[in-house]
Amino acid sequence: MAGRRPTQKLAPNPGEPSNGPLTAEELQLAVRNHSMPLEALRNDVTPPGLHYLLDHFDIPAVDGESWHLRLGGAVRQSLELNLRALRRAPSISVPVTLECAGNGRSLLKPRPLSQPWMLEAVGTAVWTGVPLAYLLARAGVDEDAVEVSFTGADAGIQGGVHQQYARSLPIDEALRPDVVLAYRMNGTELPLQHGYPLRLVVPGWYGMASVKWLSSIKVLTKPFHGFQQSVAYRYQQDADDAGTPVTWMKVRSLMVPPGIPDFFSRSRFLPAGPVMLTGRAWSGRGAVQRVEVGIDGKWVAAQLDHPAAPFAWSAWSMPWVADPGHHELSCRATDASGATQPLEPVWNYQGMGNNVVQRIKVTVEKAA
Amino acid sequence: MAGRRPTQKLAPNPGEPSNGPLTAEELQLAVRNHSMPLEALRNDVTPPGLHYLLDHFDIPAVDGESWHLRLGGAVRQSLELNLRALRRAPSISVPVTLECAGNGRSLLKPRPLSQPWMLEAVGTAVWTGVPLAYLLARAGVDEDAVEVSFTGADAGIQGGVHQQYARSLPIDEALRPDVVLAYRMNGTELPLQHGYPLRLVVPGWYGMASVKWLSSIKVLTKPFHGFQQSVAYRYQQDADDAGTPVTWMKVRSLMVPPGIPDFFSRSRFLPAGPVMLTGRAWSGRGAVQRVEVGIDGKWVAAQLDHPAAPFAWSAWSMPWVADPGHHELSCRATDASGATQPLEPVWNYQGMGNNVVQRIKVTVEKAA
Numbered sequence: 020m021a022g023r024r025p026t027q028k029l030a031p032n033p034g035e036p037s038n039g040p041l042t043a044e045e046l047q048l049a050v051r052n053h054s055m056p057l058e059a060l061r062n063d064v065t066p067p068g069l070h071y072l073l074d075h076f077d078i079p080a081v082d083g084e085s086w087h088l089r090l091g092g093a094v095r096q097s098l099e100l101n102l103r104a105l106r107r108a109p110s111i112s113v114p115v116t117l118e119c120a121g122n123g124r125s126l127l128k129p130r131p132l133s134q135p136w137m138l139e140a141v142g143t144a145v146w147t148g149v150p151l152a153y154l155l156a157r158a159g160v161d162e163d164a165v166e167v168s169f170t171g172a173d174a175g176i177q178g179g180v181h182q183q184y185a186r187s188l189p190i191d192e193a194l195r196p197d198v199v200l201a202y203r204m205n206g207t208e209l210p211l212q213h214g215y216p217l218r219l220v221v222p223g224w225y226g227m228a229s230v231k232w233l234s235s236i237k238v239l240t241k242p243f244h245g246f247q248q249s250v251a252y253r254y255q256q257d258a259d260d261a262g263t264p265v266t267w268m269k270v271r272s273l274m275v276p277p278g279i280p281d282f283f284s285r286s287r288f289l290p291a292g293p294v295m296l297t298g299r300a301w302s303g304r305g306a307v308q309r310v311e312v313g314i315d316g317k318w319v320a321a322q323l324d325h326p327a328a329p330f331a332w333s334a335w336s337m338p339w340v341a342d343p344g345h346h347e348l349s350c351r352a353t354d355a356s357g358a359t360q361p362l363e364p365v366w367n368y369q370g371m372g373n374n375v376v377q378r379i380k381v382t383v384e385k386a387a
Numbered sequence: 388m389a390g391r392r393p394t395q396k397l398a399p400n401p402g403e404p405s406n407g408p409l410t411a412e413e414l415q416l417a418v419r420n421h422s423m424p425l426e427a428l429r430n431d432v433t434p435p436g437l438h439y440l441l442d443h444f445d446i447p448a449v450d451g452e453s454w455h456l457r458l459g460g461a462v463r464q465s466l467e468l469n470l471r472a473l474r475r476a477p478s479i480s481v482p483v484t485l486e487c488a489g490n491g492r493s494l495l496k497p498r499p500l501s502q503p504w505m506l507e508a509v510g511t512a513v514w515t516g517v518p519l520a521y522l523l524a525r526a527g528v529d530e531d532a533v534e535v536s537f538t539g540a541d542a543g544i545q546g547g548v549h550q551q552y553a554r555s556l557p558i559d560e561a562l563r564p565d566v567v568l569a570y571r572m573n574g575t576e577l578p579l580q581h582g583y584p585l586r587l588v589v590p591g592w593y594g595m596a597s598v599k600w601l602s603s604i605k606v607l608t609k610p611f612h613g614f615q616q617s618v619a620y621r622y623q624q625d626a627d628d629a630g631t632p633v634t635w636m637k638v639r640s641l642m643v644p645p646g647i648p649d650f651f652s653r654s655r656f657l658p659a660g661p662v663m664l665t666g667r668a669w670s671g672r673g674a675v676q677r678v679e680v681g682i683d684g685k686w687v688a689a690q691l692d693h694p695a696a697p698f699a700w701s702a703w704s705m706p707w708v709a710d711p712g713h714h715e716l717s718c719r720a721t722d723a724s725g726a727t728q729p730l731e732p733v734w735n736y737q738g739m740g741n742n743v744v745q746r747i748k749v750t751v752e753k754a755a
Contacts (some may be wrong), residue, residue, distance in 0.1 A: 040408025046493060047653050049414060050505050053421035056580070058445040068436035068580055069446075075650050077426040078437075125414065133651065137418050177650040207575070212424070212436055282443050282545040283501065285415050 035258070036129035036368065045125075045135040054122075054139035060275045060299050063143070063327060063334075064114065067210045070142030071226075073119050073134055074212060075184055075247075076175030079232050083216040088200075092168075092237035095159030102216050105149055105202060112147040113197050113222060114331040116301040120225035120252055120265045123364065123373030131370035138273065138377050143299075143332050146220040148201035152194045155238070160190070166239045167193040169219050169230040180246045186230050187243035188221065197222050197330070200233065222330035223303035225268050225372070227252050255368040262368075268303030269374040270360060272310050272335065272352035276379050287381040291343045296321075298350055299332035305355030310335040313349035313376070321350070341383040348379045403626070404497035404736065413493075413503040422490075422507035428643045428667050431511070431695060431702075432482070435578045438510030439594075441487050441502055442580060443552055443615075444543030447600050451584040456568075460536075460605035463527030470584050473517055473570060480515040481565050481590060482699040484669040488593035488620055488633045491732065491741030499738035506641065506745050511667075511700050514588040516569035520562045523606070528558070534607045535561040537587050537598040548614045554598050555611035556589065565590050565698070568601065590698035591671035593636050593740070595620050623736040630736075636671030637742040638728060640678050640703065640720035644747050655749040659711045664689075666718055667700040673723030678703040681717035681744070689718070709751040716747045 052073045059069040083102050091097035100108075119140035124131055126138070155167070168187040175182065192198065199220045202209050209215045214231030221228040227247065248264070255262030275297050278289025300307040300323070307326075310333075311318040321337040335350075353359040364375040420441045427437040451470050459465035468476075487508035492499055494506070523535070536555040543550065560566065567588045570577050577583045582599030589596040595615065616632070623630030643665050646657025668675040668691070675694075678701075679686040689705040703718075721727040732743040 041414055044651050044653070046409055046414075046417060046503060047505060048651070049417040050422045050503070050507065051424050051653075053440075054418045056419050056442070056446060058448075059579075061448055062579075066435070066578055066580075068438075068440065068578055070436075072421075072436065074424070076648055077644075078424060080426075080429055135414060135418070137415060139418065175647045175650055176656060181647075210434055210436055211427075211430075212434075276445075279543045279549075280444055282543055283412050283416070285412070285419075288544060 036131050038129045041135060042132065045132065048134045052134055054136060055142050057139055057273060057276055060273055061297070064205055065142035065144055067204060067213060070144055071117070071119055071140040072212055073140065073226065074173065074231070075177065076173045078212050079172040079174070081172055081216060081232055086216050088217060088233055089235040090154055090158050091235070093161035093164045093240050094238050095161070098154065098158050102202065105200065105217065108149045109153055110147055111150055111197070111199055112145050113199055113220065114143060114145045114328040115220055115222045116141065116143040116330060116332040117220070117226045117229060118268050118271065118301070120227050120371050123375055124370030126375060127364050127366050127370050127373060131368065133370065141273070144204050145206065146199050146201035147203035147206070148199045148217070150196060151198045151200055151219070152196055154200065155194060158238070160238055161240065163240045164190050164238045165241065166190060166243050168237045168239055168243045168245070169233060170235045171230050172232040172234045177246060178250055182246050184230065184247060185245040186228055186247050187239065187245070188228065192221065223267055225265055225303070227265065251369070252371065253369060254371055257368055260368065265371050268301065269372050270300070270302035270304065270307065270352050270354040270358050271374045272298055272300035272350040272360065273377055274298035274348060274350045274379060277348070278381060287379060289341060289381060289383055290386045291341050291383050292386055293338060293340050295336055296339050296348065297334065297336045300335055300352035301332040302352065302354035302358070303330070304358060307333050307352050307354050309353040311351045312337045313351065314339065315346055318351065343383050343385045346381050346383060348381060349376045351376045404499050406497045409503060410500065413500065416502045420502055422504060423510050425507055425641060425644055428641055429665070432573055433510035433512055435572060435581060438512055439485070439487055439508040440580055441508065441594065442541065442599070443545065444541040446580050447540040447542070449540055449584060449600055454584050456585060456601060457603040458522055458526050459603070461529035461532045461608050462606050463529070466522065466526050470570065473568065473585065476517045477521055478515055479518055479565070479567055480513050481567055481588065482511060482513045482696040483588055483590045484509065484511040484698060484700040485594045485597060486636050486639070486669070488595050488739050491743055492738030494743060495732050495734050495738050495741060499736065501738065509641070512572050513574065514567050514569035515571035515574070516567045516585070518564060519566045519568055519587070520564055522568065523562060526606070528606055529608065531608045532558050532606045533609065534558060534611050536605045536607055536611045536613070537601060538603045539598050540600040540602045546614060546618055550614050552598065552615060553613040554596055554615050555607065555613070556596065560589065591635055593633055593671070595633065619737070620739065621737060622739055625736055628736065633739050636669065637740050638668070638670035638672065638675065638720050638722040638726050639742045640666055640668035640718040640728065641745055642666035642716060642718045642747060645716070646749060655747060657709060657749060657751055658754045659709055659751050660754055661706060661708050663704055664707050664716065665702065665704045668703055668720035669700040670720070670722035670726070671698065672726060675701050675720050675722050677721040679719050680705045681719065682707065683714055686719070711751050711753045714749050714751060716749060717744045719744045
């Protein structure tokens with residue numbers, strides 16, 4: 020594993036790495052939030068309930084009837100819009116693959132103490148709503164604007180800081196035509212847990228940018244320094260490292276585990292013979308250009324389909340003739356920037372952006 | 388904690404209890420499946436994605452167009468129906484609270500190794516479909532029938548046994564008018580992960596009875612001895628105890644944790660002053676008759692609403708004037724059978740039916 024490791028402390032605080040066993044706090048987060056069972060990679064579009072979900076605080080109870088969005092700050096004309104007004108505005112529908120920035124965290128050693136994701140914190144949905152750029156144009160962004168901040172209705176404490184969840188985007192990102200204020204997911208009303216009545220969706224960025232339960236948007240002439248921007252979601256080597264911000268999703272591929280599982284171990288079993296290995300691949304940094312499948316460490320190029328949209332995942336497939344015995348299957352994607360997935364996790368202090376290749380152990384049984 | 392404890396073994400097998408830390412296998416199950424975040428107790432009806440979900444094996448890919456249900460065994464006339472035919476048959480809509488039989492398992496010491504639920508493996512949905520009794524009447528059940536078995540399309544290995552998930556019901560239960568073969572959940576098509584295209588829903592029973600992805604139904608003249616009936620889902624004191632079957636849900640209440648959470652610890656913080664404590668209570672054994680709320684161990688009766696249906700949860704509420712300091716809140720329900728929730732977990736070998744009272748630690752802060 021690459022990256023510098025801190026010396027282990029006796030009583031790790033949240034966010035500090037641990038070599039110890041899973042804690043009750045991590046279990047509590049794991050049962051609250053959920054990832055996408057890997058067999059759901061079969062679906063082009065992930066239904067609510069299978070799409071990954073990470074809610075930092077509680078899901079807020081927002082009354083859609085009385086709710087309204089405020090858009091202000093460095094603009095010519097502040098706006099205040101209710102849900103009806105937003106639904107009347109021009110709309111777009113964008114298929115987007117969203118992945119949690121902490122996906123893969125629990126595979127790191129030492130393990131940052133937070134939501135203990137394995138590899139499945141991902142999903143692809145079609146988000147329908149108003150282009151953010153349209154509302155910003157209506158409000159008239161001042162020339163000296165540098166960022167736009169987004170504040171959700173979800174409140175809590177993190178790192179000792181009372182806060183409503185809030186993040187910002189650089190002004191150029193906020194003005195992209197595909198950044199959407201979504202009130203529908205997969206053609207139906209936005210589910211409570213995905214940000215009802217309105218959420219931001221930023222295609223290509225890790226999920227933390229796509230603020231849920233939006234209550235206000237503010238155009239800023241100075242960079243935003245909220246907790247989720249300046250403290251959380253940074254690539255750091257240790258607690259004192261200012262680090263760099265987490266932004267775009269790194270390239271990743273995942274495979275549908277073939278065969279059938281053992282209930283407890285999730286080990287896989289399949290009969291000898293031909294089997295089609297399938298999965299999905301995505302990147303926030305440019306199109307996926309290549310997916311390779313590893314059979315016992317030998318890499319072979321997979322067939323790669325075109326994605327439904329620039330920031331939706333691509334399906335891939337590769338036929339395999341499984342011979343009896345134990346095998347390790349893996350997959351590895353490369354994107355247009357030339358970036359590829361590492362064979363070993365790259366460690367960082369918060370456990371962000373671990374796009375290590377997936378490995379699946381399978382037992383192939385002689386056909387009866 | 389009541390109940391006999393087995394001596395600890397060196398290498399616990401799945402299902403065997405452990406005093407050790409959480410295992411990677413339990414984490415894998417915890418990130419795959421999901422419970423209902425407690426703030427979703429606010430909703431009368433739980434949306435997919437918040438409703439608890441336990442899928443033993445993989446979610447099977449069932450083609451609704453070519454799928455059909457076979458009903459046979461000890462009947463005058465076997466039936467074979469496709470989804471279109473089922474949708475044309477008489478239908479009922481039943482609001483049902485479903486809870487996993489293993490809810491509360493991770494609070495037991497030693498801890499049975501399986502899905503490590505805390506307290507939130509529950510949900511209430513409106514299930515729409517064909518009454519099972521209607522189809523059984525159409526087929527004509529033989530006079531010597533004793534049980535009806537249900538087999539799902541989900542396949543895997545558990546306890547070393549290759550199997551499709553299958554369970555049975557006593558014939559009298561199967562003929563209840565409210566047992567439904569559901570093709571809709573909360574008014575929309577049954578989600579993939581909840582059993583598309585058709586599942587059984589048995590009001591009042593723990594969730595394991597409500598077989599998903601139904602492929603066949605068989606009327607039996609002898610008791611069914613499948614793995615999920617004879618080995619799993621039993622109240623046992625040790626591995627050699629034949630035990631008794633898990634059937635009806637025990638009485639339970641849960642509270643919406645008041646205030647706001649700390650992200651990692653989920654500790655709760657709220658300002659001093661009046662706050663309405665709210666929650667839900669249910670039982671498979673008869674109506675909930677009383678809910679008491681404990682404030683620092685002192686029990687006070689809560690206001691209890693009527694449920695939407697005999698086997699749907701009841702809302703309860705109790706106003707509290709929170710004074711500054713640390714407090715422990717809890718809730719306890721009693722049903723028409725006189726059964727009440729225990730203050731300490733009652734241990735059993737598989738970790739079934741742990742309806743221990745919920746305890747929430749809150750910090751009340753002086754209002755600013």
